[in-house]
Amino acid sequence: MIRTLALLLILGLTACSDPRSHTQAVYMLVDTSGTYSLEAGKAQVIVNYLLGTLQSGDSLAVARVESRSFSEKDIVAKATFDRRPSQANAQKRAFSDTTKGFVSAVKQSRYTDITGGLLQGAEFLNETGAGTKTIIIFSDMQEELDKVTMRDMPMNLKNIRVIAVNVVKLKTDNVDPRRYFGRLEAWQKRVQAAGASEWRVINDLERLDAIFSKS
Amino acid sequence: MTTPQAWMIWPENPALSILVLALLGMVFLYAARRPMHELLHAVGGLIGAPLRVAARWLAATANAMRQRNKAVLLAHGRQEVGNRIEREFERLAATVKRDLQGYPTLQRKLLDEITRIEEDYRKCGEVPPPSPDWVEAVAAVANVKSGSEMVQSILEEIKRSVDKMHEKTLGEYRRSYETRHKILEGFMPFWRSVDKTLTEVDKKLTELQNGAGAVDAHMEKYEAINAKTDKAEQMLTVSAFTQFAIALLVMVVAAGGAFINFKLIALPMSEMVGAGDYLTSSLRTSEVAALVIILVEASMGLFLMEGLRITHLFPSIAGLNDRMRRRMMWIALVLLFTLAGVEAALALMRDMLIADKQALLQSLATAAPAAQTDGWVGRIPTIGQMLLGFILPLALTFIAIPLESLIHASRTVGGVLLAAGVDGVALLLRIASSIVRRAARVLITIYDVLIVVPLLAERLTKSTLATRRGAVDLDDSVHQVR
Numbered sequence: 001m002i003r004t005l006a007l008l009l010i011l012g013l014t015a016c017s018d019p020r021s022h023t024q025a026v027y028m029l030v031d032t033s034g035t036y037s038l039e040a041g042k043a044q045v046i047v048n049y050l051l052g053t054l055q056s057g058d059s060l061a062v063a064r065v066e067s068r069s070f071s072e073k074d075i076v077a078k079a080t081f082d083r084r085p086s087q088a089n090a091q092k093r094a095f096s097d098t099t100k101g102f103v104s105a106v107k108q109s110r111y112t113d114i115t116g117g118l119l120q121g122a123e124f125l126n127e128t129g130a131g132t133k134t135i136i137i138f139s140d141m142q143e144e145l146d147k148v149t150m151r152d153m154p155m156n157l158k159n160i161r162v163i164a165v166n167v168v169k170l171k172t173d174n175v176d177p178r179r180y181f182g183r184l185e186a187w188q189k190r191v192q193a194a195g196a197s198e199w200r201v202i203n204d205l206e207r208l209d210a211i212f213s214k215s
Numbered sequence: 216m217t218t219p220q221a222w223m224i225w226p227e228n229p230a231l232s233i234l235v236l237a238l239l240g241m242v243f244l245y246a247a248r249r250p251m252h253e254l255l256h257a258v259g260g261l262i263g264a265p266l267r268v269a270a271r272w273l274a275a276t277a278n279a280m281r282q283r284n285k286a287v288l289l290a291h292g293r294q295e296v297g298n299r300i301e302r303e304f305e306r307l308a309a310t311v312k313r314d315l316q317g318y319p320t321l322q323r324k325l326l327d328e329i330t331r332i333e334e335d336y337r338k339c340g341e342v343p344p345p346s347p348d349w350v351e352a353v354a355a356v357a358n359v360k361s362g363s364e365m366v367q368s369i370l371e372e373i374k375r376s377v378d379k380m381h382e383k384t385l386g387e388y389r390r391s392y393e394t395r396h397k398i399l400e401g402f403m404p405f406w407r408s409v410d411k412t413l414t415e416v417d418k419k420l421t422e423l424q425n426g427a428g429a430v431d432a433h434m435e436k437y438e439a440i441n442a443k444t445d446k447a448e449q450m451l452t453v454s455a456f457t458q459f460a461i462a463l464l465v466m467v468v469a470a471g472g473a474f475i476n477f478k479l480i481a482l483p484m485s486e487m488v489g490a491g492d493y494l495t496s497s498l499r500t501s502e503v504a505a506l507v508i509i510l511v512e513a514s515m516g517l518f519l520m521e522g523l524r525i526t527h528l529f530p531s532i533a534g535l536n537d538r539m540r541r542r543m544m545w546i547a548l549v550l551l552f553t554l555a556g557v558e559a560a561l562a563l564m565r566d567m568l569i570a571d572k573q574a575l576l577q578s579l580a581t582a583a584p585a586a587q588t589d590g591w592v593g594r595i596p597t598i599g600q601m602l603l604g605f606i607l608p609l610a611l612t613f614i615a616i617p618l619e620s621l622i623h624a625s626r627t628v629g630g631v632l633l634a635a636g637v638d639g640v641a642l643l644l645r646i647a648s649s650i651v652r653r654a655a656r657v658l659i660t661i662y663d664v665l666i667v668v669p670l671l672a673e674r675l676t677k678s679t680l681a682t683r684r685g686a687v688d689l690d691d692s693v694h695q696v697r
Contacts, residue, residue, distance in 0.1 A: 022493040048579035057491020083489030085482075085568055089575045096579060 024212075025059040025130035026050055027121035030076075030102075031139030032064045033112040040106040042166055042205060043138045047099045049208045050136075056081050056088040059128040062099050063117060065139060066109035068149055070116035076102045080128065114143045115151040118191075122157055134161040136211065140168050141187050158195035163211055165202050244662070245669035252659050259655025266648035273641035277634045284630035285448055291623065292451040293440045300433045307426045314419040325412055328405050335398050335405075452627060459624035465617035473509055476558070476607040479600060481505040483564035509611075512554050516612030518547040526619040555608040562604030566597045 028050070030043045047062055054060055061078035063069065077098040081088035118135060125133035135157070141164055145151055164187065173180035188199045202210050223232040244251070439447035485501035492500035521532040522544025532540065663670060 022496065023491050052576050052579050055490060056485065057489070083491050084486050085490055086486060086571060088490075089571050092575055093578065 021129055021131040023057040023059070023128075023130045024054060024132045024134065025125045025128040026054065026061070026134045026136060027124050028060070028062045028136040029065045029069070029114065029117040029121060029138060030062060030106075031112060031114075031137075032066055032106050033109045033144065036112075036140050036168070037106050037108045039138075039166060039168065040103045044099060044103045045205055046136065046138060046165060046208060048096065049211075051092045051096055053212060054081060054092075056083050056085050059125075059130060060095065061121075061124055062102070063120060064102070064106075064109075065112055065114055065117045065137075067111035067113060067146060068116055069113040070120050072120070074117070074120065075124070078124070111146050111149070112139065112142060112144045113149060113151065114139060114141065115145075115155065116149070118155055118157065118162075118194075122155065122160055125160055132161070133159060134163060134211065137162065137164045138166055139164070140170060141183055142170060155190075155194035157191060159197050160195075161198040161200070162191045162196045163198075163200045163202060165208075165211075166205065167201055167203055238668075241666050241669055245666045245673075248662070248666065251662055255655045255658050255662070259652050263648040263651040263655075266644045266651065270641045270644035270648060273637050273644065277637040277641060280630065280634040280637065284627065284634060285443075287630070288448060288451050288455070288627050289440050289443055291627075292447070292454075293437065296433055296437045296440060300430060300437060303426060303430045303433060307423070307430065310419075310423055310426060314423070318416075321412060321416065325409065328409050328412075332402060332405050332409075335402060338395075338398055452631060455624045455627035456631075458620050459628045462617040462621035462624060466614065466621060469611060469614040469617070472607055472611060473513075475603065476509055476611070477502075477505055479565060479604050479607075480508060480558055480561040482568055483561040484508075486564060486568065508554065508558070509608075512551060512558075512608040513611055513614065515547045515551040515554065516608075517615045517618070519544060519551060519612055520615035522547060526615045528615070528619055528622070551608060551612065555605045558604035558608055559601045560604075562600040563597065566600055 028043075028046065030040060031037070032040065043062075050060055057080070059078070059080040061075055063075045066074065077095050079091050079095050081091050114137060117137070121135045125135065143151075164184070167180075167184065169177075169180055173183075184201060191199050200210065202208065220226050222236065223229055224235055225232050436447070436450075440451070481499075481502050484505045485499065488501050488504045490499065490501060494500055494503050517526070517528065518532070520526040521529055522540055524533070524540075527533050532543065535543065
């Protein structure tokens with residue numbers, strides 16, 4: 001009876017539904033290079049926050065940033081949550097378990113290919129067709145590439161919000177803070193030049209609600 | 216660029232220049248006085264007259280609206296009071312049928328009891344003791360000369376007999392009284408029965424009298440409405456305003472209930488129609504679906520009330536035959552109960568979804584989970600939600616009654632407010648028209664003040680000419696007289 005009623009309602013309402021997408025898609029890059037891999041435990045806090053905040057119909061993917069990150073293989077877990085809240089909750093539990101496994105057994109990589117991760121993330125987000133697309137970069141934003149990897153190409157981050165989280169200061173940053181600010185500024189310019197709708201840095205993990213707040 | 220210096224005839228002597236310019240201006244203004252006056256009059260009339268016409272038209276419209284409102288109000292009041300009188304008569308007829316139908320039996324019973332009491336009363340009438348026949352004999356014996364022993368013995372014998380008879384008579388008399396007392400004692404139940412019967416009759420008659428009084432009051436009202444008196448109109452208007460306020464208050468309370476109901480089913484509806492679909496940027500499809508269910512329930516409630524003939528919002532339903540109406544009523548009732556059941560199930564689902572979400576959040580949180588309340592205490596909110604989910608749709612059925620009152624009263628209230636608004640606009644237009652006309656007059660006066668010097672000269676010239684003409688006329692008349 002409930003199903004029939006619901007079906008009738010859907011049939012009646014789809015005729016006048018809003019064609020714009022109101023869903024959100026989040027792609028989170030987790031840096032696993034060098035000493036930053038020790039910060040991976042904090043990544044789980046952010047994943048948990050995202051799982052608790054995202055709604056049915058939203059998409060979430062967590063990918064590692066390693067020597068070469070422009071690959072589907074680097075995606076640790078991804079899900080588009082079911083339209084039914086109960087199913088979505090089950091998916092979130094499974095997602096959380098997967099990322100816990102990844103965080104507990106993270107392997108250090110020699111290089112850091114943030115650009116490759118951004119390219120992969122943009123591709124994933126555009127495929128979801130979500131209304132709001134966000135890339136979260138959990139990294140110190142220090143990109144290091146091997147000699148073979150080519151990343152000096154223009155990116156397309158149109159309508160994508162890019163948020164750098166937990167951008168820790170390196171030893172050299174402590175010596176000369178200009179390096180830290182210069183690094184962030186360079187990334188901001190690069191991301192905005194790629195068409196990103198927003199660039200934001202969040203270092204305080206107690207203020208994660210800023211991830212979804214409008215600037 | 217024009218500078219003030221350019222206007223100066225003698226730039227080195229501004230005062231003289233201004234004076235000459237003012238005099239020239241005065242002369243020009245004096246020359247243009249009549250056409251300027253006419254122009255100002257015309258402009259005043261041009262703006263003021265349409266405003267006045269509009270004000271009159273609005274006042275007439277407001278009056279027509281008031282008349283129309285009055286007619287509708289009186290017609291509605293007549294119908295309402297007529298219905299009430301009809302119901303009072305029905306009630307009276309039922310009372311008369313119920314109470315006075317048994318009145319002949321009651322009267323017969325009362326008469327029987329009275330007859331019986333009368334008979335008993337007659338029975339207990341006092342019978343005087345028979346006068347002793349031997350009194351005269353005793354008197355004769357007493358007249359016999361004394362001294363005789365025989366007489367004495369006779370008298371003693373008589374005394375003995377008299378004493379014996381006296382005792383016997385007294386005994387009979389006492390027995391007789393005893394019997395009468397018993398009869399009187401037997402009266403009591405009859406008296407009580409008569410008293411009870413009469414109290415009953417009195418009560419019924421009072422009820423009847425009260426009913427008749429209510430009919431009288433309604434009839435008075437009906438007559439006043441029929442006579443179209445201002446008092447009746449005022450009374451009906453006040454009544455409509457009161458009804459409107461009360462109905463509005465009840466509707467607000469009902470809206471609160473509907474909101475709670477909506478909150479109960481909005482979340483579980485997302486489980487059925489999906490949580491990710493939006494109708495507008497902030498309106499989810501699941502929320503609209505929940506709203507639709509509530510509105511369908513309200514409609515079913517409305518049809519139920521129509522079927523029960525409690526409300527009369529739909530003439531087509533009121534015009535149905537009894538069989539069809541009853542069928543429709545039952546369909547509405549079944550649907551209403553089904554929807555109430557669905558809502559109870561949705562309320563349960565809501566509780567389960569919230570619990571699931573809470574469990575997920577707790578598993579994601581780093582902090583230790585809060586202690587769960589187990590047992591029957593923990594089930595109270597669930598049961599409460601289910602009960603609310605079931606009861607609220609049924610309770611919302613009754614909003615049909617205040618809704619009908621609100622619709623009927625809003626016609627009167629809206630009409631009165633609209634007429635008052637139109638009247639207010641008419642008044643404003645009238646004031647504006649008056650201001651425009653007066654402003655034209657003020658401008659004319661100011662104009663004359665500006666050319667006061669030529670005007671004074673004109674007046675002086677006219678009076679001089681008039682004096683001369685008067686002197687010439689006087690000379691002519693003197694010559695004529697001579």
